[in-house]
Each structure stands twice: as C-alpha cells, then as structure tokens.
Amino acid sequence: MDSDYKGSSIRVVIFSYNPVHQVIICQACQSCIVPGARSQERHLRAPPHRLVGEALHATLQQLRGxxxxxxxxxxxxxxxxxxxxxxxxxxASYQGLRCLQAQCGFKTRQATAIQKHVVTAYQIKAASHCTRQPLWQACQLQTYFTSKGRIDYFEVTGPAAASDGQDSGSSNGSRPLATTTVTATATATATAAQQALFASIEQDTRTIQQDIDREAAIIQDLNASRTKRVPWLEKTGFPAYLAGL
Known part of the structure; x- marks a missing residue:
C-alpha cells in the first residue's frame, strides 16, 4: 500500500505470515515471497515496492525473523x-479445472490443457465430456508463487477470507489457520525532521516549476542574445513574427 505525504511517496508494504503453510504473502502482489535473502531482496527492490536503503534493510531483517x-x-x-x-x-485465487479420473491430481486454468490431458493421459476423447459423464470439473486454485517455473497449483475451497481458525487442509488432520500481518514501512514513521525535509523538497520543486513556467512564457526578440545561440531562429524568421506578442 502506498501513501503520500505532501507530494513525497511513503511506501507501506504489508505482508501476511501464515504459520501453518509457513509462507509470507505479499498483499500487494497477492503472491508468496520466495524464501531466501536474495529472493526477498529482489522482490522488495522490484515494482511495485522499489524499497532501497534503510527501508529495504529494515524490511529484510523483519522477514528473516x-x-x-x-x-x-x-x-x-x-x-x-x-x-x-x-x-x-x-x-490470488483462480478459476480452474481438475481432472476427474481416479487418483489424478492434474489441475489447470486452461480449457485446452485439460482437453489435451484426458486425450494423452487416458486416451479419452475430449468431446465425450458432458454433464452426465464429466471428465473434468471446475475448481478454485491457488499457487504459492506466480513467477515463471514456480507455478504449482493446488485446490482450495471457500473465499480467501481473513483468518478465523479454519482448518489448513493438511492430510495430517485439522489444524487452526492463523495469520500474522507484517507491516514493513519505508518512511511511515517519519520523524519531525523527515517531515520538514519532505515539505522543503516539495517547496523547492514548486519554485523550480514556477521558474520554468515563467521562462517558457517569454518570447525572445529577434535581436536578443538567444538568436546568437540559436541561429535557426533567424533563418526561420520566427522571432520577427512573434515579436511583441
């Protein structure tokens, strides 16, 4: 989540830690962060976060815990x-399809992929799929990671609601699903000195823009020094035409 303080960007990155699955979910990207210091740093440096400096270091330290x-x-x-x-x-949750053949765990988001699967894996014509004898079924899918080569869908049930003690879906039995929200703030806890700095930067920016606007409004005369620096103005005759406007 990004917020602005007087024109200066204050980035607030919110993560959720799931102790049952033991993953950290980036709420902005709706994907888990690949474990490991290098992967975490790449994620935080990349859009939409673009964390650097002390904010990056503090967030990495927090995630390592x-x-x-x-x-x-x-x-x-x-x-x-x-x-x-x-x-x-x-x-992130996706509408997907799963194969209904016994003990088959094939899942996909593409209709063409499920059709190809039943043909190649079971030698069943995809055209034989019907309501009375379905070959596949719609389902809800999630994947821990969305980066290329790491997508691995699993089936989930119900809406992706906040933690309320539902079971985790582990084959070892029901366990409570708890989540911890981790908030990493780049400059959300700005001190008075930082706030004053933001205000000063914004004022300087406004002053510079005003100077640029005033300069742009001035049309140089034919004999002004600008024509000596830009000879093509004399050749085109623009200054003579615009003089006095």
Whole structure:
C-alpha cells in the first residue's frame, strides 16, 4: 500500500505470515515471497515496492525473523487430492479445472490443457465430456508463487477470507489457520525532521516549476542574445513574427 505525504511517496508494504503453510504473502502482489535473502531482496527492490536503503534493510531483517519452508518443501507439503484446504487469505485465487479420473491430481486454468490431458493421459476423447459423464470439473486454485517455473497449483475451497481458525487442509488432520500481518514501512514513521525535509523538497520543486513556467512564457526578440545561440531562429524568421506578442 502506498501513501503520500505532501507530494513525497511513503511506501507501506504489508505482508501476511501464515504459520501453518509457513509462507509470507505479499498483499500487494497477492503472491508468496520466495524464501531466501536474495529472493526477498529482489522482490522488495522490484515494482511495485522499489524499497532501497534503510527501508529495504529494515524490511529484510523483519522477514528473516519468520520460519519459512523452502520451495521444495512447499511442493511436497502442498494440499493434495482429497484435502479440504481453505483459500489462503491475500493469496490470488483462480478459476480452474481438475481432472476427474481416479487418483489424478492434474489441475489447470486452461480449457485446452485439460482437453489435451484426458486425450494423452487416458486416451479419452475430449468431446465425450458432458454433464452426465464429466471428465473434468471446475475448481478454485491457488499457487504459492506466480513467477515463471514456480507455478504449482493446488485446490482450495471457500473465499480467501481473513483468518478465523479454519482448518489448513493438511492430510495430517485439522489444524487452526492463523495469520500474522507484517507491516514493513519505508518512511511511515517519519520523524519531525523527515517531515520538514519532505515539505522543503516539495517547496523547492514548486519554485523550480514556477521558474520554468515563467521562462517558457517569454518570447525572445529577434535581436536578443538567444538568436546568437540559436541561429535557426533567424533563418526561420520566427522571432520577427512573434515579436511583441
């Protein structure tokens, strides 16, 4: 979430930590941050956050305080076929399709992909899909990561509402789903000196813009020194035509 203080950008980055899945979800990007110091730094430096300096350092320190699963651990522990996993709050949800063949965990967001799947995996004509004997079914999907090569959909149920103690969908049984909101503020806690600096910068900006506007309103005469510096004005005759306007 970005807010402005007197024309100066004050970036407030809000994350949610899910202790059951052990992931940090960026609410602005609606995606989990890939664990690891380098990946976290790349995420914070990139749009829409663009954190630098002390704000970047403080946010990284804050994120390192949370226990996170690795990408490989998340692949192994993600909700499986038959699990009832409520949608993770603040994580993007998608309308998808899942194969209805026994013990098949194939899921996709593309109709063409599910049609190709039933043909190649089961030698079933996609055209035989019908209401009485469906080959696939609509479902709600989420993925921890949205970057290329890391998309790995799992099925969820219900709206992505705030934490209310619903079960996590783990195959080991029901566990409470709790989330902790982590707020990383670039300059949200600005001191009086910082606020004064913002005001000073804004005033300087306004003064410069006013000077530019005044200069732009002046039309140089033919004999003014500007024609010596810009000879093409004499060749075109513009100054003579515009003189006195």
């Amino acid at each position: 949370y226990k996170l699963r690795t990408v490989e651990e998340l692949k192994q522990s993600k909700p499986q076929l038959g699990d009832s996993c409520p949608a993770l709050p603040h994580l």
